[in-house]
Amino acid sequence: DWTMHAYRQRAIDKIRAQVGKGRVLCALSGGVDSSVAAVLIHEAIGDQLTCVFVDHGLMRMNEADEVVTMFRDQYNIPLVHVDASGKFLGELEGQTDPETKRKIIGKLFIEVFEEEAKKIGGAEFLAQGTLYPDVIESVSFSGGPSVTIKSHHNVGGLPERMNMQLVEPLRELFKDEVRALGRELGLPDRFIGRHPFPGPGLAIRCPGGITAEKLDILRKADAIYLDEIRKSGQYDKIWQAFAVLLPVQTVGVMGDGRTYEFVCALRAVTSVDGMTADFYQFDMNFLGKTATRIINEVRGINRVVYDVTSKPPGTIEWE
Ligand code: XMP
Numbered sequence: 001d002w003t004m005h006a007y008r009q010r011a012i013d014k015i016r017a018q019v020g021k022g023r024v025l026c027a028l029s030g031g032v033d034s035s036v037a038a039v040l041i042h043e044a045i046g047d048q049l050t051c052v053f054v055d056h057g058l059m060r061m062n063e064a065d066e067v068v069t070m071f072r073d074q075y076n077i078p079l080v081h082v083d084a085s086g087k088f089l090g091e092l093e094g095q096t097d098p099e100t101k102r103k104i105i106g107k108l109f110i111e112v113f114e115e116e117a118k119k120i121g122g123a124e125f126l127a128q129g130t131l132y133p134d135v136i137e138s139v140s141f142s143g144g145p146s147v148t149i150k151s152h153h154n155v156g157g158l159p160e161r162m163n164m165q166l167v168e169p170l171r172e173l174f175k176d177e178v179r180a181l182g183r184e185l186g187l188p189d190r191f192i193g194r195h196p197f198p199g200p201g202l203a204i205r206c207p208g209g210i211t212a213e214k215l216d217i218l219r220k221a222d223a224i225y226l227d228e229i230r231k232s233g234q235y236d237k238i239w240q241a242f243a244v245l246l247p248v249q250t251v252g253v254m255g256d257g258r259t260y261e262f263v264c265a266l267r268a269v270t271s272v273d274g275m276t277a278d279f280y281q282f283d284m285n286f287l288g289k290t291a292t293r294i295i296n297e298v299r300g301i302n303r304v305v306y307d308v309t310s311k312p313p314g315t316i317e318w319e
Pocket residue numbers: 102149150151152153196197198199200240274275311314315316317318319
């Protein structure tokens with residue numbers, strides 16, 4: 001893409017001019033935005049950049065490994081992988097209120113990130129994958145508290161507290177342009193085309209209390225669902241698709257025994273920007289086949305339902 005090629009050069013010059021010989025930290029989330037920002041900044045200033053990946057234990061199947069492998073092995077970007085799952089799951093234990101769960105995750109994220117930043121001797125700059133719509137959004141909310149959809153990804157409050165300046169090379173771009181820039185930088189298509197994933201991760205797809213066991217069950221169901229979606233060639237038609245593990249057990253039969261296990265809800269929506277969404281119209285055979293696979297392969301789930309709520313009145317996530 002010719003325009004993106006030019007943008008890449010301009011962005012690199014700008015980053016070099018801003019940062020000079022300074023050090024930059026980037027909180028990598030595994031999402032497209034922070035990844036594209038990190039690769040671009042690395043191209044501009046090399047090892048003056050260190051990425052910190054705070055693994056909260058709320059990622060999907062194999063996700064953390066994939067991110068670490070891609071950045072370390074493929075791009076040679078210095079990356080600190082912090083496994084903080086014990087800390088996050090510990091503090092989330094017994095918490096059932098959606099807002100409380102989000103706040104705990106946001107607070108811990110900042111704490112862990114700050115600790116790691118200190119360990120590596122600090123930095124003058126903090127890189128963020130802020131996009132143009134994020135900028136607009138926080139402006140339109142001005143006057144009230146700064147509520148952004150990406151409350152977790154924006155390590156809000158940190159820059160001031162740690163006396164850091166922001167480096168935001170994607171600030172002028174829309175999502176599709178970030179994807180084009182990612183392709184221009186050589187990120188794999190499969191990675192660039194990934195559905196958005198919320199900062200609080202599986203915590204908001206496990207309504208009510210979270211346990212390691214529930215997360216494990218949810219991960220397996222979600223992986224099967226996404227596998228079926230990819231195999232049927234529908235992945236790119238869908239904005240977001242994921243499984244939700246409900247805090248409800250129902251009775252079922254398996255062989256000649258009675259089961260009493262959790263209900264799994266499947267969600268898939270089409271959308272342009274995530275602000276409104278329609279539920280995705282799967283073929284019933286697809287849903288039946290996927291439900292059968294989930295129930296047969298995942299211990300702990302004996303019933304699957306499909307969410308046919310659009311946004312509004314529903315939200316895309318369940319919490
Ligand atoms: P809702 O559920 O509000 O979600 O319809 C709209 C879009 O935002 C994502 N989402 C989040 N992303 N941190 C994020 O980075 C969050 O706390 C968060 N909550 C929702 C959601 O996945 C969807 O794409």
